[in-house]
Amino acid sequence: MLITRKFEFDAGHRISTHQSQCRNLHGHRYVLEVTISGNIITDDAVPEQGMVMDFSNVKRIIQEALVDQWDHAFLVYAGDTRVLEFLQSMDGHKTVVLEVQPTVENLALIAFDKLQRVFRDRYADRLALEHIRLFETPNCWADINRVDFDQDSDSSNA
Numbered sequence: 001m002l003i004t005r006k007f008e009f010d011a012g013h014r015i016s017t018h019q020s021q022c023r024n025l026h027g028h029r030y031v032l033e034v035t036i037s038g039n040i041i042t043d044d045a046v047p048e049q050g051m052v053m054d055f056s057n058v059k060r061i062i063q064e065a066l067v068d069q070w071d072h073a074f075l076v077y078a079g080d081t082r083v084l085e086f087l088q089s090m091d092g093h094k095t096v097v098l099e100v101q102p103t104v105e106n107l108a109l110i111a112f113d114k115l116q117r118v119f120r121d122r123y124a125d126r127l128a129l130e131h132i133r134l135f136e137t138p139n140c141w142a143d144i145n146r147v148d149f150d151q152d153s154d155s156s157n158a
């Protein structure tokens with residue numbers, strides 16, 4: 001069985017190598033859909049009976065592991081040194097430094113990696129992170145699923 005929870009957060013970014021508008025500092029209201037697979041709990045002695053996982057627990061875990069870190073942050077590529085230095089000059093600014101450009105594809109991969117680690121650590125025997133869809137705008141999004149992610153990780157570790 002698959003269950004999905006949706007999150008929304010605001011973040012700033014720029015694609016420093018972009019040839020057009022996206023090289024300007026700007027922001028998005030990102031929409032993140034997280035899909036988890038597992039069996040429905042049938043044990044009538046547990047409060048999660050009838051559920052794969054309580055949506056309130058899904059929310060807590062994903063907020064802690066990802067959404068709270070990215071919400072109202074500026075997501076900056078470590079190679080974008082002018083912007084990085086500017087952000088670091090502001091005390092207490094919420095800045096997330098990434099090893100890759102903050103495109104929606106890269107953000108989806110980073111999100112999958114972070115969340116998969118959390119689900120594997122806590123629920124490896126019962127639940128799996130199956131799919132992530134990240135919308136950068138209502139018209140633009142990226143998808144990543146477990147099989148493709150694991151295949152890519154295996155080939156880059158080979």
Ligand SMILES: Nc1nc2c(c(=O)[nH]1)N=C([C@H](O)[C@H](O)COP(=O)(O)OP(=O)(O)OP(=O)(O)O)CN2
Nearest residue numbers: 014015021022028102103104105136137138139140
């Ligand atoms: N493959 C990608 N292409 C682009 C990305 C990206 O992450 N991956 N990002 C951008 C920009 O950051 C921007 O977010 C997209 O802007 P835009 O193309 O204008 O998207 P809209 O949905 O607002 O476009 P409309 O034309 O207004 O529908 C660019 N490319």
Ligand SMILES: [Zn+2]
Nearest residue numbers: 013022026028
């Ligand atoms: Zn953008």
